[in-house]
Amino acid sequence: MSASQRNKGASAERELFKLLGDQLGIAVARNFDQTWKGGADSLSVQGWAIECKRCEALSLASWWSQATRQAERTQRKPILFYRQSRRPWKAVVDLHHVLPGTFPAPGNLAEIALDTACQIIRESLP
Template sequence: MGAMQRRKGGDGERELARLLADELGADVRRRCRQHPGDSDVLGVDGWAVECKRVRAASRGDLVAWWRQAVAQAQVTGELPALFVRCDRSPWRCVWPLAVAFGVPVADGWRDFEMTCETSIAGWAAVVREQQAARERETVEVAE
């Protein structure tokens, strides 16, 4: 990968981290030192975030990147989220459809055909609802 591609990728990760921090009200940051299996951003509890900032993306690219996101999530025990922004386009997020139904994300639900694609705002709404549900459960257990 050339220096321009690395810079574009890093810029994309910083841009995404800022947007996610705004949407979630959380301390979301780019992971500076990355190793295989690491999420590209830190601070999104329960999610392994893969970020791609590219000129263009084919369906084949999305499938390959989704597999990468799933593999990374399996290492950390988190849910996969693939964020992609092509030139002159808004950010899009690919995530397991099972999450929208509130069912466990088993292996079959990790297939690309069992994903949904939304805006960052759409995905963040689901994440905020998950967090609120966990907080309600914690309060109920404590009482």
């Protein structure tokens, strides 16, 4: 990965985590261990493993697979946020983690707006 790609990713994380922090009312920080140990981009939101992507060419299947693997390591629910240039942030969640009574098995993904993702996260917090 080039330095410009790393900088773009870090900038995207800071942008997203500021938005999440403002909407959730908590500090959302970058997971600096992700570079050396692998793992989610942030573990600051209780119960969630946050993966952040800022890319023009979408690769949702592989990004979701990565988010799921990282969440399993920490026994958290995966959530993937992504954004293309001049477009709003979107999120991908598995409805199994949101409505387990209705969706008893994983595999039903939903693409939602940032505001909706924040509402789901808020509802899940103790």
